[in-house]
Amino acid sequence: MPLNRRIxxxxxxxxxxxxxxxQSLEELLYELVQSALRDAHLTIDDIDGxxxxxxxxxxxxxxxxMAASGSVGGVDRDILSTPSASDHAFVMGVLxxxxxxxxxxxxxxxxxxxxHSIAEAQRLAADPYFHRRLPLDDMASFSLxxxxxxxxxxxxxxxxADFNASRGSVGSHQAKRSLISDGMSSPPVTGAxxxxxxxxxxxxxxxxxxxxxxxxxxxxxxxxxxxxxxxxTAPALEAARDQAYGEAGITDPRHAFNALEIADPxxxxxxxxxxxxxxxxxxxxEKDIAxxxxxxxxxxxxxxxxxxxxxxPVFCTGLRSIVEAANHVRGAASSQAxxxxxxxxxxxxxxxxxxxxxxxxx
Amino acid sequence: MTNPRVGIIGIGQSAxxxxxxxxxxxxxxxxxxxxxxxxxxxxxDDIEAIVYSLSPDAMVGIGNAERLGVDAVGARNKxxxxxxxGGATGISSVAAAYYHIAAGACDVIMTAGAxxxxxxxxxxxxLNKIWDPTYERSLPLGTITMLxxxxxxxxxxxxxxxxxxxxxxxxxxxxxxxxxNAHLSKQTTIEEVMTSRYxxxxxxxxxxxxxxxxxxxxxxxxxxxIKDRKLDAVWITGVGHCSxxxxxxxxxxxxxxADHADAHALGxxxKRAYKMAGITDPQKQVHVxxxxxxxxNTEFHSIEAAGLSGLGQSVPELRAGxxxxxxxxxxxxxxxxxxxxxxxxxxxxxxxEAALQVRGTAGGHQVKGAxxxxxxxxxxxxxxxxxxxxxx
Numbered sequence: 001m002p003l004n005r006r007i008x009x010x011x012x013x014x015x016x017x018x019x020x021x022x023q024s025l026e027e028l029l030y031e032l033v034q035s036a037l038r039d040a041h042l043t044i045d046d047i048d049g050x051x052x053x054x055x056x057x058x059x060x061x062x063x064x065x066m067a068a069s070g071s072v073g074g075v076d077r078d079i080l081s082t083p084s085a086s087d088h089a090f091v092m093g094v095l096x097x098x099x100x101x102x103x104x105x106x107x108x109x110x111x112x113x114x115x116h117s118i119a120e121a122q123r124l125a126a127d128p129y130f131h132r133r134l135p136l137d138d139m140a141s142f143s144l145x146x147x148x149x150x151x152x153x154x155x156x157x158x159x160x161a162d163f164n165a166s167r168g169s170v171g172s173h174q175a176k177r178s179l180i181s182d183g184m185s186s187p188p189v190t191g192a193x194x195x196x197x198x199x200x201x202x203x204x205x206x207x208x209x210x211x212x213x214x215x216x217x218x219x220x221x222x223x224x225x226x227x228x229x230x231x232x233t234a235p236a237l238e239a240a241r242d243q244a245y246g247e248a249g250i251t252d253p254r255h256a257f258n259a260l261e262i263a264d265p266x267x268x269x270x271x272x273x274x275x276x277x278x279x280x281x282x283x284x285x286e287k288d289i290a291x292x293x294x295x296x297x298x299x300x301x302x303x304x305x306x307x308x309x310x311x312x313p314v315f316c317t318g319l320r321s322i323v324e325a326a327n328h329v330r331g332a333a334s335s336q337a338x339x340x341x342x343x344x345x346x347x348x349x350x351x352x353x354x355x356x357x358x359x360x361x362x
Numbered sequence: 363m364t365n366p367r368v369g370i371i372g373i374g375q376s377a378x379x380x381x382x383x384x385x386x387x388x389x390x391x392x393x394x395x396x397x398x399x400x401x402x403x404x405x406x407d408d409i410e411a412i413v414y415s416l417s418p419d420a421m422v423g424i425g426n427a428e429r430l431g432v433d434a435v436g437a438r439n440k441x442x443x444x445x446x447x448g449g450a451t452g453i454s455s456v457a458a459a460y461y462h463i464a465a466g467a468c469d470v471i472m473t474a475g476a477x478x479x480x481x482x483x484x485x486x487x488x489l490n491k492i493w494d495p496t497y498e499r500s501l502p503l504g505t506i507t508m509l510x511x512x513x514x515x516x517x518x519x520x521x522x523x524x525x526x527x528x529x530x531x532x533x534x535x536x537x538x539x540x541x542x543n544a545h546l547s548k549q550t551t552i553e554e555v556m557t558s559r560y561x562x563x564x565x566x567x568x569x570x571x572x573x574x575x576x577x578x579x580x581x582x583x584x585x586x587x588i589k590d591r592k593l594d595a596v597w598i599t600g601v602g603h604c605s606x607x608x609x610x611x612x613x614x615x616x617x618x619x620a621d622h623a624d625a626h627a628l629g630x631x632x633k634r635a636y637k638m639a640g641i642t643d644p645q646k647q648v649h650v651x652x653x654x655x656x657x658x659n660t661e662f663h664s665i666e667a668a669g670l671s672g673l674g675q676s677v678p679e680l681r682a683g684x685x686x687x688x689x690x691x692x693x694x695x696x697x698x699x700x701x702x703x704x705x706x707x708x709x710x711x712x713x714x715e716a717a718l719q720v721r722g723t724a725g726g727h728q729v730k731g732a733x734x735x736x737x738x739x740x741x742x743x744x745x746x747x748x749x750x751x752x753x754x
Contacts, residue, residue, distance in 0.1 A: 004366075004466035049603070057425045062418035062491040063448045066742045069608040075619070076630065078603030079746060080454055084414070084428055084444035091443060092458060098465035101601075101638070124425035221442040224429040239439045347429055352442075 011040025191313020218243025258337035318344025369595030372402025372581030394577030406436030415475030448741025452710025476577030520674030538697025578707035600639030600751030709739025
């Protein structure tokens with residue numbers, strides 16, 4: 001169903017990797033939000049409501065979002081939080097503006113790295129009886145997904161390696177897991193992202209230019225238990241894709257977008273997503289890789305920001321992809337695009353998916 | 363542009379208990395979901411999207427436990443997200459579901475969740491972890507000590523006595539005795555409350571809410587969906603949220619912007635909900651209130667923040683029976699949070715109870731003639747507040 005109001009991204013700020021230089025989290029968030037407000041040429045008084053997303057286990061606080069109250073300007077203003085995923089904060093912010101009860105929303109997410117072990121924090125999300133002792137963390141789940149894909153697609157390991165190589169080298173490496181080799185993923189970095197959305201009337205009244213208009217939005221979840229899923233497929237992504245493409249009127253996804261910002265915890269996940277999104281079907285993977293379609297400057301303009309492979313702010317990666325895609329459309333990124341797609345995935349083996357399409361035209 | 367009205371068409375809540383050894387955490391969620399779907403006469407496949415209601419992960423001992431609740435709410439391959447505003451989560455989740463429909467994203471949505479606070483070990487140990495690890499966590503702060511300080515300040519400003527606090531307990535336990543879903547439903551006396559042991563002065567054991575296990579679910583639909591199917595609905599006419607500072611010190615001493623005795627942000631939240639609902643005189647226009655008050659002293663400032671009494675006036679008015687079932691404006695006719703607190707859904711149950719009242723199906727604790735109800739939720743360190751107005 002189309003939303004009741006047209007929504008645009010009017011300002012943003014990315015701090016990935018964040019370099020706190022002795023700053024507290026609150027100071028980091030304050031500077032980030034002020035930067036996003038400056039980008040939108042607004043002050044905090046123009047913000048009607050705030051949506052925040054953080055993860056209790058990474059932050060080491062129960063109800064981690066509490067800490068943001070003052071630093072993001074939430075005192076005496078209303079705050080909701082979506083700890084399920086950073087892109088869910090964007091969904092919630094968009095929906096609130098689309099009701100007509102709010103004209104603007106500030107959306108903020110962050111992901112620290114001070115915790116002793118990110119992997120141990122992730123393990124806490126596994127069910128305590130059956131899976132936690134495996135041990136299951138994000139990278140283990142991606143490795144399992146890679147194994148299933150390798151069993152379904154002949155030569156998937158080589159295809160993933162070639163896909164990765166075609167994107168150029170990265171400077172940092174994550175510890176290897178089965179089928180996931182050096183240079184396929186990046187270690188976590190501290191990061192924080194903020195953006196501001198507004199309705200079309202607010203944008204017109206303020207004479208704002210360079211807007212990333214939200215053309216389509218979809219989000220959906222897989223079941224929580226990996227054993228109940230075929231990890232080589234992504235039916236929740238199909239559902240999210242159908243919502244977003246339906247709203248945006250996308251019928252030829254391979255040729256529809258000038259820029260893609262797609263979840264890339266490892267190449268295997270990116271390949272699955274590209275297939276389901278209809279941008280590079282499985283049968284075309286090898287041909288597209290050989291043609292350099294995914295290389296920097298390639299014809300698909302895949303992750304021109306570098307994606308999580310270049311810098312991985314674990315929890316707020318999804319919102320970062322949304323901002324990067326919006327920035328391509330706003331002309332605020334290195335790559336200018338008329339139509340851009342952001343894809344977000346989180347949870348074990350990409351349980352949650354979000355698809356967001358931005359365009360220059362209202 | 364006119365926004366679609368949003369109605370409540372299904373309500374489900376567990377019988378809340380100290381322990382539910384017979385049900386896993388997802389089982390508890392599903393129990394409430396089944397009750398809400400039966401009330402709405404719908405199947406899981408009819409639900410287009412889900413808002414999952416879950417406060418601190420640590421309370422159930424699983425990080426992002428909503429991921430394991432996906433099947434319990436039938437959300438596989440559907441739109442799904444989780445809300446957490448601490449104790450306000452339940453009402454914030456209903457608000458989030460409301461926004462889905464009011465935005466035009468879908469026509470029918472469910473919000474659901476559960477908690478096993480009674481089985482978490484010690485909720486105060488978990489809740490201590492909401493505070494700043496460097497300065498405040500080691501005090502040690504808990505929600506009881508935090509609101510004990512509010513109680514002392516309130517008593518200093520307005521003359522509330524510990525007997526007055528006990529009066530809230532007696533009233534709410536009497537109400538809870540009429541509600542089969544209430545966790546603490548045994549009636550009590552002023553003397554019994556006064557002789558219970560101190561937990562954190564002036565709050566005694568009987569002034570505290572219990573640690574409850576159970577689930578809640580609410581199905582919401584658009585006006586078009588409701589009219590097309592000729593369904594009965596309770597309409598959500600007002601929605602508000604407002605937040606306080608994180609650091610308690612910002613509510614005390616010189617230069618504070620909001621007095622810790624009062625519930626400033628709750629009051630602002632109610633103003634927003636009332637403005638949306640067109641309520642200008644809540645003392646005359648509101649017939650029943652379900653206010654989130656986990657400790658007896660906090661019911662007083664909640665009543666005042668809701669505009670049902672002037673500042674400091676709720677104490678003598680409670681003594682006079684104004685907030686009893688049968689009184690002028692019954693407050694917490696279900697027994698309220700003081701008698702049942704499964705944190706993830708407590709504020710959802712406040713709204714559910716207000717909706718049942720205006721629907722006329724509250725059962726033994728029904729308030730006669732109630733057509734306009736209000737509900738509230740408080741979360742964080744008395745920081746996040748959500749409020750709603752519902753009408754028949």
